[in-house]
Amino acid sequence: MSQTGNKSEVIVLGAGIVGVSIALHLQQRGRTVTLVDRRGAGEETSYGNAGLIERSSVIPYGVPRDLSVMLRYGLNRSADVHFDWRYLPRIAPWLWRFWRESAPKPLARAANDMWPLIERSVIEHETLMSQAGVLPLLRKTGWIEAYRSERTFEQACRTAATLHRFGLNYDVLDAKALQQREPHLSNVLTGAIHWLDAATVPDPGGIVKAYAKLFTERGGLFLCGDAHNLKQEQTRWSIATASGTVEAPEVVVALGPWSDTVFRPLGYRIPLLMKRGYHVHFGTQANAILNHPVIDAENGFLIAPMNQGIRLTTGIEFSRRDSRPTPVQLDRTEPLAREILPLAHRIEAAPWMGSRPCLPDMRPAIGRGWRHKGLWFAFGHNHHGFTLGPVTGRLLAEMMTGDTPFTDPAPYALQRFAP
Incomplete structure (x- = not known):
C-alpha cells in the first residue's frame, strides 16, 4: 500500500529506536506511516x-537498599549518581515512589512484567537488522560486569x-580467567561475571539510521x-512539517524524554522523569583492545x-532535561x-549528553491514550530504550492493527497513571 499526498494512516512522532521500530512494524502490517522528527534518525x-x-538485565535498575550507598548518593560523593540540588524539590515525589517501587x-x-520484552529483545533486533542488511554488526558475545573487591564480587x-528461573547464561571469571578473556584489562579487577545472552552493536545511532533507511x-x-x-481536528490528527501538513486518524507519541511536551498539553499526568547521562570516546595506548563492553560495577561506569x-559512559544525573551540561561524572570516572x-x-572536544526517559515503576508506557481517540504512546523505557525498541514496535503494532499481542500489554498500559 502506498501513500498519497499528505494523508497517512498513522503519524509516528519520534525517530529514535522506539519510533523507528514502531513505524517499521506498522508498515509491515500494511499501514501507511509518516515518521516525523525535528532531527535525523537516531540522533x-x-x-x-x-x-x-540487554537480554540479561532482567532486574530493573531500582534504588539500592544499602544505606551507606544511599548516603554516598545523597552527598554527591558517588561517580555513578549525581544530583542537581536545585532540581531535587521538584522530583522528590518521583524519587519517593521510585524508592517504594524498588x-x-x-x-x-x-x-516479571518486563521479562516478556527483555526475553525477545535480541530476537527482534536480529530480525530488523537482517532486513536492514546490517546483521554482521550484531555481536552476540555478551558483556562483562567487573568488580574490584572480592566482597562485592562474591555478593x-x-x-x-x-x-536461574530466567534461564540466563553466564560465566564466573576469577582474575586469571578475566585476563584471558580481556588481556588488556589491568589487575585492579579481581573478578567478573560475563553475561552471555546479551548482544552489542558498535554504533547504536547507525543501527537506528539503518532501520529508518x-x-x-x-x-x-x-x-x-x-x-x-x-x-x-475532529477525527484526525495533523502536524505541520517542512514538507507540508500531514494528517492521519492515528498518531503515536514515541518522543522519549520529550514525550511530555505532547502528553501534558493533552491533559495526561504521567510521572515522566529524565535521567541524564554522558559519554566521550578515547583512543587506546599501545594498541590495547577491548573485546566486550565492561562495566565497573562498583563505580557505575561502562567502557x-x-x-x-572506546566509549566511556556515565551513570545517572538527576537534572532538568534542558539545563546546561555538568559532566562532573566523566571527570570522576575517567581516572x-x-x-x-x-x-x-x-x-x-566536548562530551555528548543525553536523557533517559524514566517512569517510577520501571515499566514503559505502551498503549492507547485513554482520553483521546487514535492517540497511542510508547515511551519511558528507562535504561533499556535501545534494547526494547524493536520489541516495543512489534507489541504496539499488534495492538494497533488488531493482531493478538505476543504478550499481555496490561503491565505497560498508561491507565495505571490515570487519576
Whole structure:
C-alpha cells in the first residue's frame, strides 16, 4: 500500500529506536506511516547509549537498599549518581515512589512484567537488522560486569545464582580467567561475571539510521517537523512539517524524554522523569583492545568498544532535561577507567549528553491514550530504550492493527497513571 499526498494512516512522532521500530512494524502490517522528527534518525538518546541489547538485565535498575550507598548518593560523593540540588524539590515525589517501587516485592513484580520484552529483545533486533542488511554488526558475545573487591564480587555471584528461573547464561571469571578473556584489562579487577545472552552493536545511532533507511526504502515518509505542532481536528490528527501538513486518524507519541511536551498539553499526568547521562570516546595506548563492553560495577561506569573508539559512559544525573551540561561524572570516572584500561586522549572536544526517559515503576508506557481517540504512546523505557525498541514496535503494532499481542500489554498500559 502506498501513500498519497499528505494523508497517512498513522503519524509516528519520534525517530529514535522506539519510533523507528514502531513505524517499521506498522508498515509491515500494511499501514501507511509518516515518521516525523525535528532531527535525523537516531540522533538523540538512541545515539548515546552503550550499544547493549540487554537480554540479561532482567532486574530493573531500582534504588539500592544499602544505606551507606544511599548516603554516598545523597552527598554527591558517588561517580555513578549525581544530583542537581536545585532540581531535587521538584522530583522528590518521583524519587519517593521510585524508592517504594524498588522494595524487593515490587521490584520482583516489575522484573516479571518486563521479562516478556527483555526475553525477545535480541530476537527482534536480529530480525530488523537482517532486513536492514546490517546483521554482521550484531555481536552476540555478551558483556562483562567487573568488580574490584572480592566482597562485592562474591555478593554479585550469589545474586546471579538467584536468577536461574530466567534461564540466563553466564560465566564466573576469577582474575586469571578475566585476563584471558580481556588481556588488556589491568589487575585492579579481581573478578567478573560475563553475561552471555546479551548482544552489542558498535554504533547504536547507525543501527537506528539503518532501520529508518529500511522504512523509507519500503515507501514510508520520514519528514522534518516539531511535535509541538500536533493538533487534533475532529477525527484526525495533523502536524505541520517542512514538507507540508500531514494528517492521519492515528498518531503515536514515541518522543522519549520529550514525550511530555505532547502528553501534558493533552491533559495526561504521567510521572515522566529524565535521567541524564554522558559519554566521550578515547583512543587506546599501545594498541590495547577491548573485546566486550565492561562495566565497573562498583563505580557505575561502562567502557565499550565502538566504531569511534572506546566509549566511556556515565551513570545517572538527576537534572532538568534542558539545563546546561555538568559532566562532573566523566571527570570522576575517567581516572577510574584509566586504572583498568590504558586509554589515550579524548577524541571529542566536548562530551555528548543525553536523557533517559524514566517512569517510577520501571515499566514503559505502551498503549492507547485513554482520553483521546487514535492517540497511542510508547515511551519511558528507562535504561533499556535501545534494547526494547524493536520489541516495543512489534507489541504496539499488534495492538494497533488488531493482531493478538505476543504478550499481555496490561503491565505497560498508561491507565495505571490515570487519576
